[in-house]
Amino acid sequence: MNKHLYGIDFGTTNSALSIFDEASQQIIATITVPSLIYFPQEAIPGEKNYVVGEQAITGYLADGMKGRFIKSIKQILSRSSFIETRIHNKRYNAADLVALILKDLKAKADELLGYDCQKAVIGRPVFFDDNDPAKDTLAHTRLTKAAQLAGFGEVRFQFEPIGAAFAYERTITKQEKVLVADLGGGTTDFTFLILDPEQAGNKDRKRDNMASGGIYIGGDSFDSAFMWDRGTPYFGKNTLYEATPGKVLTVPVSLFANICSWDQMNFFNGLRIRKDMENYYHYSKNDPKFKNLITLIDNNLGYSVFQSIERTKIELSKQELSAFAYSNMEIEIEEEISLAQYNGIIAKDVAKIAAYLDEFLASNNINPAEIDSLFLTGGTSLVKGVQALFKERFPQVPVNSGDNFTSVAKGLAYSGYLFDD
Structure with a gap:
């Protein structure tokens, strides 16, 4: 009997899916796509009339940048002001748009496996829109609906930084208290937890997660x-x-x-x-x-x-x-930008991340001296100003990173214990 599950990191900029074989306890493939959708200007009756990922970029450019090109869809999940948009005389709400990307990932993975896999652990930020329960509930409801529309019958959700932590756990040799920072396109999320390679795959990890939090600031x-x-x-x-x-x-x-x-x-x-x-x-x-x-x-x-x-x-x-x-x-831009100038431009946002990090540590009574290592993931973690922030805050703590674009999806695939609740 086929027994797999998908770990899905639906991201603001890119999305990834890891296929986990529950029998061998191994990830057998990881698929990534840009989180983009393109609807050509002219609809063809009876056709799909949209493309996702790299095809969206190709189609958009080939059509002279006409039609509807949609990016950063994740950011509308928490926005009650967004009800729907009409494209080709068809209404699309937030769940409908997200489902198109999830469906594309699922189709690619199902083709590799040769069957319709219904089981998925889907990542979500700790807070979709800062600490606003109403917006968070709305976004979670929409993401759940999107998963259903994409064809998933069994779904669990995991905080994205915990997913990143489980990917990192497979690379260490001893128990560590780890501060994980997942810096994506839309959000920056933190988790402080105990990782232990001997516990990898354990069915009960709830006690290991000591604190989680996040702020609605990222690469976008x-x-x-x-x-x-x-x-x-x-x-x-x-x-x-x-x-x-x-x-x-x-x-x-x-x-x-x-x-x-x-x-x-x-x-x-x-x-x-x-x-x-x-x-x-x-x-x-x-x-x-x-x-x-x-x-x-x-x-x-x-x-x-x-x-x-x-x-x-x-x-x-x-x-x-x-x-x-x-x-x-006739739009002409040519301007040299130095790293110092760029750091000045993003300084306010980096300061907000720093302030939230300090608040996160203080409110959860985390002493920086007890942090054994840092694990940074997400494309925004590569920004020099962000790296400088963590080096300044934790000068004696080793900084680690994995694949900044697939670590979360892989860790989510390792989160099958969520189906045993």
């Missing part, structure tokens, strides 16, 4: 801060307009806050906003930088701009200088 927050500081001036943030003679005003900054957040940019296409932008453009005497904003929205260029921001962030995790460069449809 850094990208938004960068877009606000360095990107929006190229899209007319400081544009002046004269609607009445002699009265010169600055275009409302709320327009530019919208283009700094992916989940808002996805749905930033209302007729009223479009009319307002046309008026501002007219009364600014056709300011070329404000024209860039109209071009950005009309041509759905947000993803390609944020790709440039992401490249800058990645390069600055390896070197001292990078170029923030973008050239498309």
Whole structure:
């Protein structure tokens, strides 16, 4: 009889699925996809009319960046203001959109196994939207519904940093008290727990988890801060307009806050906003930088701009200088960014993570001296400013890391004990 379970890390930026063979107690494969969906501009009757992951990027670029390109879907799970969006005359709520990515992962894994696997441990952040019980319940309900829509009949949920910890546990040789930090695109989560290689696979791990917490800040927050500081001036943030003679005003900054957040940019296409932008453009005497904003929205260029921001962030995790460069449809950006400048841009968000970390340690009575090791995972853990934070806070504690993009999924796959509740 086939007996497998899937460990699924549905992430803001990337998602991963690990296939666990319960007989051999081994992970036999791990699949990763970017958490992206693309709906072509023209729907074909009777066809699927959407693609996921790398195919979403390919399709979006091949179609001249038309259609609907959706990123960072995880961030809308906790937002009661998001009810649904209409694409190709079909309504999609939050669970529907998440289910498309989960279904894609499941189909790929089922094809490898040769049967329909119904069993999954799905990761979730400690808090979907800071410590707000109502939002957390809403997000958890939506994620549960998405799993059902994707075809999973048996589902359990595990905190993502605990999943990361269980992956790390398979690499150590003795018992350790470990502080795990899972720094993803949308959230930063912490867990303090006892790991012991002799306990790996044990059915009762509840006593080993001593504290968990999280904050709603991640790599997307850094990208938004960068877009606000360095990107929006190229899209007319400081544009002046004269609607009445002699009265010169600055275009409302709320327009530019919208283009700094992916989940808002996805749905930033209302007729009223479009009319307002046309008026501002007219009364600014056709300011070329404000024209860039109209071009950005009309041509759905947000993803390609944020790709440039992401490249800058990645390069600055390896070197001292990078170029923030973008050239498309008369939008021209070319600016050198130093690591010091980048650290200044993200300083407020890093400070918030640091403040929450201090609060987490204090509220759970964790003495830094009792921490044997740190385990950092998630793509945002590669950012130099983040690494500096942990080195400064814990100068004597060894810092470890695994595969920053698959550690959580693998650890979730090791969490089969949750089905014995």
